[in-house]
Amino acid sequence: MDMQDRARLIRAGDRRALARAITLVESGRVDHRAEALALLDALRDPPRQALRIGLSGTPGVGKSTFIEAFGLMLTARGLKVAVLAVDPSSTRSGGSILGDKTRMELLSRDPNAFIRPSPSQTHLGGVARRTREAVALCEAAGFDVVLIETVGVGQSETLVAEMADVFLLLLAPAGGDELQGVKRGIMEIADLILINKADGELLSAARRTCADYAGALGLLRKRAQDPPGFPKAMTVSAIEARGIAEVWTEITALTDWRRDNGVLAARRAEQALHWFEDEVRQGLLAQLTANPKVKAQMQELGQEVQSGLSPSHAAAKLLALISDN
16 A cells, blocks of 8 residues: 555544554654655645643543543534553563553544554653654544643653643642642643542542642743633543533633634644754764764773763763764
């Protein structure tokens, strides 16, 4: 099958073709990389834009339950939803569990939804290196909303902001020192903080936690790209599907404002520049590590570091050797 046929199937919404295309862009093989770039070029014109929503949360907060409830609400409204769930990879074996489809059983059977778990492959930032390209493939396949679920919550999760239009942060009620735990970095990129599990005995605790975060947001952030009232904190119950529709209302209000004020277009242009620079850095690093001379020098200096040479001094020495060649 030639590249144009692959592109045609993806544009027609063929799920199998889409899944194969995502596997292709995630591959590390040189020949697959060339094919992936050709496929992405074939799908660029005409460009289609979906609403990209990044989502992260603390372990056990109910991210999968929320995504399923949120996704089912959107598909019931006639929208097509793609979920790109990034699972952490083991630093030892490189493996990932990739169990998101089993946690979203109802959404995985919805004909208007597509769920793709991907390994992070130890890539930092909460997303896989090729998640951005997987988003582009989902857009070309006709999905209206692409949800990007990151591996977890922490300072490194801020990278998802470089590929999303809106970023949601899920937190649990009565989290104690959780506000200190998530730190300032991720709080500064969150457009909506959702206090999940606002039901039953946790309802009053969720409301108190929501008020605490609303106050913290007021102190942390005032940005020109935010309309009045944003960022904001809300309570939701994913298991009862309460507050889910209100979240969508806030997301659409925010994105409409950003689109009307030119913020969305400027944001995507900045994101494109970020990923161009990242590709250049990654490509240069790959070329260096593939160079036999550089590899030999790294091994030699690595042995000196183990014998007591300062890592910073060794790195400076290697960089000087590279620049001289």
